[in-house]
Amino acid sequence: MSTARVVLAFVAVSVALALQVSVFPYVAWQGVVPNLVLLVVVGAALVRGAQFAMVLGFAAGVLLDLAPPADHVAGRWALAFVVVGYVAGRVAADLKPTPTTVLGTVAASSFLGTSLFALSGLVLRDPALAVPDLLQVVxxxxxxxxxxxxxxLPLVMAMFHRIEPERAT
Structure with a gap:
């Protein structure tokens, strides 16, 4: 793994995380904000594959778990993003990235990641939300x-592709 790719991934996750926790709460829809960090992980998976996306997903998930105003058990987003990175990376390996497959991958990844986060909260009895409320959040x-x-996603995918075009999937 090249140093440039690691630095780029860190910058992309940091910007997404900063926007997600500082700007987007002001445009929350019924308390739900967009998950920009998840989109960075999916973009990395579509360009770099499952292995890189899983590592990035874990690191990004830990950062999101620890970023204020975190009110849950740490590790839940890390687990969700590792699975999202794997699934999105496997989809990228099997399908050509067209706009339809990218949107489908984002929808499936968002559903999977948010569902895993919610289900891990139910198992750990972390949130005080009922199942219908969790379904609405998902x-x-x-x-x-x-x-x-x-x-x-076009920006994230272009960034990861540009850094090492010969190694992009």
Missing amino acids: VLSVAWDLVLTPFV
């Missing part, structure tokens, strides 16, 4: 991520 999260995909 649906709103998928909607937010799909709305932001055309604005975020």
Whole structure:
């Protein structure tokens, strides 16, 4: 793994995390904000593959778990993003990245990641939310991520492709 790719990944996750916890709470829809960090992990998976995306997903998840105003058990986002990185990376290995497959991958990844986060909270008895409330959060999260995909994913994918074009999937 090249130093430039690691630095780029750190910068992308840091910017996404800063925006997610500082700017986007002001445009929250029924308390749900877009998950920009998830979009960075998906973008990395689509360009670099599952292995890189899983490592990035773990690091990004830990950062999101520890970023204020975190009110949950640390490690839940890390687990969710590792699985998202793996699944999105495997999709990228099997399918050509067209706009339709990218949107489908983002929708599936958002559903999977948010569901894993919610289900781990139920298992750990972390949130005080009922299952119908969690389902509403998952649906709103998928909607937010799909709305932001055309604005975020092309930039993220271009960044990861440009740093080492010969190694892109």
